[in-house]
Amino acid sequence: MLSLKKKAFVRKHSSAIVNPLWLRLMHWLNALAVILLVLSGWRIYDASPFLGFVIPKELTLGGWLAGALQWHFAAMWLLAINGIAYLLCNLLTGRLFKKFFPLSPREVLKDIAAALRGKFISDDLTRYTAMQRTAYLFIIASLVILVLSGLVLWKSVQFPLLREMLGGYEGARRVHFFAMAAVVVFFPIHLLMVALSPRALLLMIRGR
Amino acid sequence: MNEHSKKPLLSSANETLLRDIRKDMGRFIHQPQRRIFLQHSLTLGGLALLSGCTVVDENSIENALMAISRFNDKVQALLFDPNRLAPTYPQSMITQPFPFNAFYGKNNIPEIEEEDFRLEVTGMVADKRSWTLKELRALPQVDQITRLICVEGWSAIGRWGGIQFSTFLRRIGADLTAKYVGFKCADEYYTSIDMPTALHPQTILTLTYNGEMLPPQYGFPLKLRMPTKLGYKNPKHIHAMFVTNVNPGGYWEDQGYNWFGGS
Ligand code: HEM
Secondary structure, eight states: OOOHHHHHHHHHTTSSOSSOHHHHHHHHHHHHHHHHHHHHHHHHHHTSOTTSOOOOGGGSSSSSHHHHHHHHHHHHHHHHHHHHHHHHHHHHTSHHHHHHOOOOHHHHHHHHHHHHTTOOSOSOTTSOOHHHHHHHHHHHHHHHHHHHHHHHHHSTTTOHHHHHHTTHHHHHHHHHHHHHHHHHHHHHHHHHHHHTOHHHHHHHHHOO | OOOOOOSSOSOOHHHHHHHHHHHHHHTTSOOOHHHHHHHHTTSHHHHHHHTTOTTSOHHHHHHHHHHHHHHHHHHHHHHOOTTOOOOBOOGGGOOSSOOOOOSSOGGGOOOOOTTTOOBEEEESBSOOOOBOHHHHHTSOOEEEEEEEEOTTSOEEEEEEEEEEHHHHHHHTTBOTTSSEEEEEETTSOEEEEEHHHHTSTTOEEEEEETTEEOOGGGTTTOEEEOTTBOGGGSOOSEEEEEEESSOOOOTTGGGTSOSSOBO
C-alpha cells in the first residue's frame, strides 16, 4: 500500500497516469472539430459578412459556401457528441470539481503576478493553476454557447425558447460569431502555455 | 428567394465580373459548380490538416461529406415538428427594401404574361388540370409576415399572401402519403420539399407580396413561401408542380447544398 504522500510523489514524478485515455482522446477530437468548424465557419461568415470585413478565402475551409456548410454540418456532430461525452465523464467521475475548482479570483491574480515574473506553470502538473482553470472553464463555456447558438441558427423554428433567449435568429448569429472569436483568442494563449510546459503536452499525449 | 450570391463583397473587380458572367450563364447552363467544390474543398485549411496524407483523396472526402448531408436530411425530418410555427412579426418590422436575390441579375428576371400563365399539376394527384391565376385567386387566401432566412446567413422580414398549400394539395386530390412535392420554375430553377413541410400551416402558395400582386423580382406570378425553410427552398416563378416518391432534388441542392434546408 502506498501512502497518500507517496502516491502524490509518484504522480508528480512521471509513472502514474495523470490524463486518462478518454480525456486525451476527447481533447484531440475536440481540437480537430474546433479547427474544422472555425475554418469552415469563416467561409460561411464570408457569404454575408455582417461585421464589414471578410476573412481571406485562403484561410478558410470548403472552397465555396456549399462546401463550407458541408464541413460545418459534419464537424458539428463531432464537437457536440464529443463535448457531451467529455462533460458527462467529467461530471460522473468527479474530475470536473477536482480539477477545475475551487477557483478564487485571488488565486488567479496571484498566478498572473507569477506569470509576469516569468513563472507560468505550477511544478505539480497533476493540478491546474488558477489561470489554467479559468482558461479551461472559459473555453468550455464558450463551446457550450457555440453549440447552443448553432442549434438556433440551424433549427430556429424548432427551438423557440433557446431562440428567444439568444435574441432571435439575428441575435443568435452574433452570439455564435463572438463565441467563435472567444475560442480563436483562447487558441494561441493555450498553445503558448503548452509551449512553455512541454511536459504537459506529453501528459496530454501519452497520459503519463 | 432562390439564391445566395452577394452584394459585392469580393473587392477585386475581376471576381465581380467573373461572378456576373457565371450568374448570367446560370440561366442557360446549369454550370456544374460541383466541380468548383471539388477543386476547392481542400484549400489551405484542408491542406494544412491533411498534408502528407496522400491516401486521402478529394473524392472520398466529398463522398463522406455528401453522405453526412444525407444523414442530416433524416435528422432534420425527425426534428421537424409539423405543428411548430415560425415567429410572425408586425407590419412595422418588414425589411425595406426587401432584398432581391436570384442566381442571375435583376435584368434577367423572367417576364411572364398573366393571360398565358397556367400552373401545371402532375404526379400523384387526382386532378391534373392546369390552373389559371384567376382560379388560384378565387381560392381562400391567407396572409402572413415572416422572416426569410438565407443560407448565406442574412435574413429579412416580408409579408406574403396566398393559398395555404395544404388547402391546395387537398383541392387537387394529392396523395398526402407521398414523400415529395417538386417545383419547376420559369427561370429554369427547380427544387423540391418534403410532404410534412408541404402540409405545414405556414407553407403558402404565394400570389401577393405586401398585399399587392407578387412583383416580378419576388417571383411573379407564383412562389412557394415557407418560413420553415431557407431561401433557396422557396421557389419563385413556379409554372409546374408535381407530387412524387422520387426525390426530385434541386438547383442548388444538386450542387451540394443540403436538401432538407430548413429550420
Ligand atoms: C491543437 C492544438 C492543441 C494543443 C497542442 C493542446 C494541448 C493541450 C494540453 C497539453 C493540455 C493539458 C494542459 C495541462 O495538463 O497542463 C490541454 C488541455 C486542454 N485543452 Fe488543449 N490543445 C490544443 C487545442 C485545443 C483546442 C482547440 C481546445 C478547445 C477549443 C482545447 C481545449 C483544452 C481544454 C478544455 C483543456 C483542459 C482539458 C481537461 O483537463 O479537461 N485545446 N491542451
